[in-house]
Amino acid sequence: MSTLDLNTFQELKDATGADYIAELIDAFLDDAPNLFTQMNSARMTGDAETFRRAAHSLKSNAATFGAMELSALAKELEGMARENNLEIGTRLEVMQDAYRRVESQLRALK
């Protein structure tokens, strides 16, 4: 089963030009680990605002590529952080797993 909505992915490819998609994927995959680092340390220090911003970016980027599950997980965390709630249980780990699946599929599509 695909972790990406391939219609969204194809639309993105059509809109930006087929030769550009690799560059876009790289921009996303280069940035995502930083976002996870930011969320992990913000969770330690209780910095809900930094956490929220990172989750917001991940949500937005995931949706751009059609990674709907990842985007939904990020959106949930963004919402919790907005309410200053960093009692997120294992959600960050679950999201990291989802990201790994997205990452490998995107690398294959480059």
Added chain:
Amino acid sequence: MAVSIEPARLLVVDDNKVNRMVLSRSLEQQGHFVETAENGREGLEKIRTQTFDLVLLDIEMPEMDGFQVLEACLNDFGLRQIPIIMTSAMEELDAVVKCVELGAEDYLTKPVNPILLRARVNASLEKKRLRDEQRKLFRTFATKEVAEELLRTGFSLGGKHVNATVMFADIRSFTTIAESQDPSDTIELLNGYFGLMFDAINNHGGTVNQMVGDGLMAVFGAPMFQEDHCERAVRAGLEMLEQLKVFNEQQSAQNRMRIHIGIGIASGEMIAGYTGTQSRATYTCIGDTVNLAARIENHTKTALRPLLIDMHTREGLSDAYQLESLGEVLFKGKQQPIHIFAVSK
């Protein structure tokens, strides 16, 4: 396929790199030229220093958010006409509504659907093109300030009290001039003269709202309020006299008649607004201050000074001007004598 549209210069302001790349690349694929900025501050700087037909503006950004950029643009006379499309996440719809109420042209939710992107961008560009045409047409018949005010607030008859400065200017012995030369020379003379005077007035933020024969009336501080309306009017008056010197030198060089003018300026409260009918109206000011300015202009003939102002205008000036008190003058129709000053530089 959507209607093809002229390539435009667009600015994409977004702190998210992927968003910037997707938006700018998609718009380039649609034939436009795209510039990007990574935050609100950088975006506003580019809007101020470069020329754009349209801006796509993210709401949540560090350094200066989309609201602040939008407000800065809407409050700037020169930037107000650039359409701004807000781009935001679905959950930020409340914020988007606020932006549209403030004056944003439209909005797009991210991730941006490419078909909607094309449609909204093209619609905004088309609307801007029509507004630019309308503005050009307005400007031919009204002044820039009045045209902007009309475009911004819509047209309605009726006035309001404003504190402003009114100027009247007239050519001395114009009838004699007109009688002594060919009618086409007279029109040419008037057009050349008015062109220079309009520029001088516009340069200082004034609005010429009436031209009758060889005379004109201008207002400073309305319809757009200007704190320093007294000073602006006097500076415009001095520039008009300077321009006239140049004009007269050209006239002499071509063996044509030199002209002399009188300028009268008065400041204070007046009623300003659009008078007329729904099909033909003009922005004008009425009230004692306006009558006084006309009387003062007429008094330049007796006073033998080209630029006269009243006490209220005098009070609004800095020390930078050379003033000569001409004492109090009792004008026709006035109960109280008015203290008059001549300005020479």
